[in-house]
Amino acid sequence: MIDFHHSTTVQEPGAGRRFLRSPRWPVSKSRFFKVAFLVIVLVVVPAVVPAVMAAVLYANDHPVLYNSISNEDFYGTQGNNIVNNDDSIAVGVGTFSGAPYASADTVYYTVEIYFSLVCSGALHTCVFDGLNSRRLMFVMGTGGGTIRLSGIHFKDGFVDSNSGGALSFYDAALVSIEVCKISSNQATYGGGLYARNRGTTINIYTTGFDGNTVTNYGDDIYTNAADFIWHSNCPPDWSGTPTPGSDLDTYSYNGGTVSGTIKSFDIGTCTFSGSCPPGEYKIDSMDFCDNCEPGKFSGEGSSSCSSCPAGKYLTNAATSVESSACTSCSSGQYGGTASATCSPCASGKYLTNAATGVESSACTDCSAGQYSGSASVSCSLCDAGKSSTPPASSCFACAMGTHSPTGSPCLDCEAGKYNQNLQQGSCTNCGTGRYSSTTGNTAVSFCLNCEAGKTSSEVIRTTPCPACPEGTSAPAPGLSFCRSCPAGTYSNNPDGAANCALCGIGKYGSATQSTSCDDCVAGTFNLVEGSVTCDKCPAGQKMNDAGNGCAVCPNGKLVYG
Secondary structure, three states: OOOOOOOOOOOOOOOOOOOOOOEEOOOOOOOOOOOOOEEOOEOOOOOEOOOEEOOEEEEOOHHHHHHHHOOOOOOOOOOOOOOOOOEEEEEOOEEEOOOOOOOOOEEEEEEOOOEEEEEOOOOOOEEEEOOOOOEEEEEEOOOOOEEEEEOEEEEOOEOOOOEOOOEEEEOOOEEEEEOOEEEOOEEEEOOOEEEEOOOOEEEEEOOEEEOOEEEEEOOOEEEEEOEEEEEOOOOOOEEOOOEEEEEOOOOEEOOOEEEEOOEEEEOOOOEEOOOOOOOEEEOOOOOOEEEOOOOEEOOOOOOOOEEOOOOEEOOOHHHOOOHHHOEEOOOOEEOOOOEOOOEEOOOOEEOOOHHHOOOHHHOEEOOOOEEOOOOOOOOEEOOOOEEOOOOOOOOEEOOOOEEOOOOOOOEEOOOOEEOOOOOOOOOEEOOOOEEOOOOOOOOHHHOEEOOOOEOOOOOOOOOOOOEOOOOEEOOOOOOOOOEEOOOOEEOOOOOOOOOOEEOOOOEEOOOOOOOOOEEOOOOEEOOOOOOOOOEEOOOOEEEOOOOOOEEEOOOOOOOOO
16 A cells, blocks of 8 residues: 655644644635534523534644543543534644553443544644554544544554454544545454444545555455545545555445545645644645634734834734734833733833833833833832932831932932931021031031131131121121120131120220221220220320320420320
């Protein structure tokens, strides 16, 4: 018999691929399940059974596959999580054998359900192996639907004193076998395939049989009242011409029919030419369509998916037809090329126009003194006395010695000011009679009093206080103005006088703010410091040399004044 082959290498599904994925069998849309098709069952009660969507599962090992399709307790075994009618299982690349989940003589046993099994890799890289000890599949009716098998290699099946070493179909089962390989299986009847009962119909497309043997009849196939339809053309939605091989050892019995060219067929020039629906694309040299990844879209018949542009997203590609299916990210969010979702700008950042957002760097940090929550389109100002360190989601109280106007960083109090409290919008002036040349003052004690003899009327002074001018004084520290020296006193210290000096004996000061005192004139005197006038001496006398009294003029002299 001819050996089936496929020359194109297809990447094996790896650990990074989803367990649940969405390959599609690219046969006629009228014949194959559609993922979006809803089966609505109406019952004669005042209620409607909810719609059921056909599922597509990826089975990467035997236990998963067994639990998916083995729905009958046969020799003490039964799977669970059984597929629904019209579901599809994309079989992973590798070998599937009976142990440890299988009945005594059959690996997969199904009753009155229908589904699709399709190899997800290159043709015949998905191998069902009976290990020369078990039949591979036993199908008891298909519930009115069709079981479809595609691209699978059924090998080394075995049943002793029974029929169908690889495959057995009973009870009006409807089956389509497409681009499969059936080899080295053994049975009493139908080493490769056995079918019985009226209504059982087997369609075979481009499938090879090789090395199957029996002890009685039908090395490759045996029919007992069932119908076989042998197709010499490529499967539906495939173009080209298959290559016919050797004739098969077939047997027809009890009214069953075998029609068509009864040969083992090679793939020949058959290539998939069907159109994948919107939201899917055809995988090169493989016989199913795969869903576009989230964030990508495709039109009908596409061989690849297109990415949503930056700033847009697409969660479910299955219904995507064009770029208009991609939704713009909301303001405050960004999305890279082919994004399934938009990502919000993190707290402390903002993004006004998401259409240009490509990555997180598209989000702008809020400035110091501002904050934001996630997905913000603008930043909020911190209250007076509070600030933030970019990027910030909240504000903190400014420390002592600092202040912050609304929406500002915490700033050190300027020289000439202080702040002895937390969370202040402004600093307190040192006030008159004080100065401070340092910044960040945390208490009024950092404001220094003007020294005696020096004053300041400024409420904010950053340098030492100036000296009082001559003729004035500042008798205490921390004064805001200089006091004029009263009459009878004076000051002439250029560095500032703390106190005004009294005019001495024999001197007087009649004016205020004096820088010196005047001597008593001839014929006058005073005996008290700080005098504002001088007293007159008696007639014929003058002020003595000490200035503290009068003296008689010498003989022959007069006092003028």
